[in-house]
Amino acid sequence: MSDVTTMEQQMPRSIVRLSNGRLSYLENGSGTPVLFLHGLNGNGSSWVDQLSALAPTMKMWAWDAPGYGESDVAGDSVTDLANVAIEFLMACDSGPVNIVGHSMGGLVAMKIAIMKPGLVKRLILSCTHPGHGLSDQEGANERYQRRLRELKELPREEYGRRRAKGMLPADASDLVFRRVADIAAESRPEGVVNAAWAIQTANLQPELSQIQAPTLVITCDRDSVAPLKKAQPLLDQIPDVRHLELRGLGHAPYIEDALRYNAAVSDFLIGV
Template identity: 30%
Template sequence: MSNTQIIPIVMPKWGLEMREGTVQDWLVKEGERIAVGQAIVDVETDKISNAVEAADAGLLRRIVGQSGELLPVKSLLAVMAEPEVADADIDAYIAAFEVPDAGADDEDSGPAFDHAEVDGIRVRFARRGPDEGVPVLFIHGFGGDLNNWLFNLDAVAERHPVIALDLPGHGGSDARLPGTSLPALAGFVARFLDQAGVPGRLHMVGHSMGGAIALQLALDAPGRVASLALVSPAGLGQEINTGYTDGFVQAQSRRELKPVLEQLFADPALVSRQMVDDMLKYKRLDGIEPLLGELGAALFAAGRQSTVLAERLQALDKPLLVFWGEDDQVIPAAQAANAGPQAEVIRFAGTGHMAMLEKAGEVNAALLKHLARAG
């Protein structure tokens, strides 16, 4: 029997640093027919949990990865095959399956991260996807880094060149700021693009503070921006939960930080111990806490956003897609209405401030359609 009739389901690689994942709960049973895009198994990484979605349709014949197993990326999780495929052929396929060398694969695709120096600030960034086409730039939010897009970058990079950066004072970039206003941050991103060899038009995807930066750049340099896709963006209204931003800056321990991070998600169980530990490690870097305090005070003082761009959006002749979680505890979902009549707005029930993580499949599908229309 030919192995082409047997379809493997493997441990995905989410993000640039994932090496392994833990199988949690199977959402389907052996003997069940699976549709493309169907959630089939929950997997926990050291960043967050997510559901693996079926890339192919078929009949689930054998579950290989059992709940609780920690498995390397590309390990065999399950096998799909039609009824006429003999059990013995499936047994032989599983026995012969070898996990590809993930390290060699990474080497072929180049280093996970690159760096550029902009205004004397060293910026960490990543590239993925084809060389041709209009690039897509991902900008994270306050206190985040490019790993906030771990479920989105590879999905978009299948069709478009992708760039994601760590803003100054975030992630692997230097703990220095080019200024604390939206125009200063947007100007820095524009100069980063020049330094990274992206001088022309690009699509911009921004989350929270990163969404406001993307909006500001589109308003300041409209010729550079082909389209905008924003996830719970700042910049569309005055209200913001500074209990979150201030709490994030001030938290000194796991006990203090965990309830702050839980405000990001509709399901607080998504905040893993590793996520808390990673955030504490970042906050304890020299200069980070005062830098975040300065940035938060400038942009989000006294429970209000200092810069609201909504009234200027009528002059923005760009395709605009906005995602918002109905249960966003950081920036109210009602501000989506301020995106204007030209915007396509998608609101998710049971979702908080991190829709790109909480509803990754839906966000990716809508984002790819938006990018295809925008050209």
């Protein structure tokens, strides 16, 4: 039995019914409210280290994005995903909340902060970027087309291993590799197709100056998926922004070095 499975058993998924259908999520802790939004090949289980370690000081929710986990699909744009997240937040908490968005989840987090600035207290954008800005006519780029083909054609375990290889440094531990691969292997084609299209067509750069929440941008020097170069527009255009580089880590820092990642989250959200 994997460590992820063990921790999930301690924090079973809950289901809430929203206007688009069901949304599944993990929940734990008490204190400062925080919503965690996972990346393209993640799900709520991506955040079990945070849900465990930060529970004494934070009330946390980690959603399964539409089309992930047990969540129903709900559109294929960042706006569609943000609308679901906003409805979920309104169902969970009436006041401003903190949001941690990783990769694809970072785009959703930014869009929430743009659409509903009063809903977001503080914002952490982890290994993310403002979107690729392709038009509907241009279609998804070859990287994403290949990924979608692999998800449909490969055994799930092999798909997970390929995604972990692309996300992690070559010297990542076997345990970290297995955890990232196991989570990626749970990806559902309908979720990844819609989320990938959202990333492809989003261009949040013109709206970044509208983000009012104090924002921490986390980058990792061994992240080949969303390196500093892709995150630079966030640092240039979000008004109240600071930057933290986690050295030696790739595209799954919340698992690769949970202690360092948790310290960064805690310091920014409650150590102010």
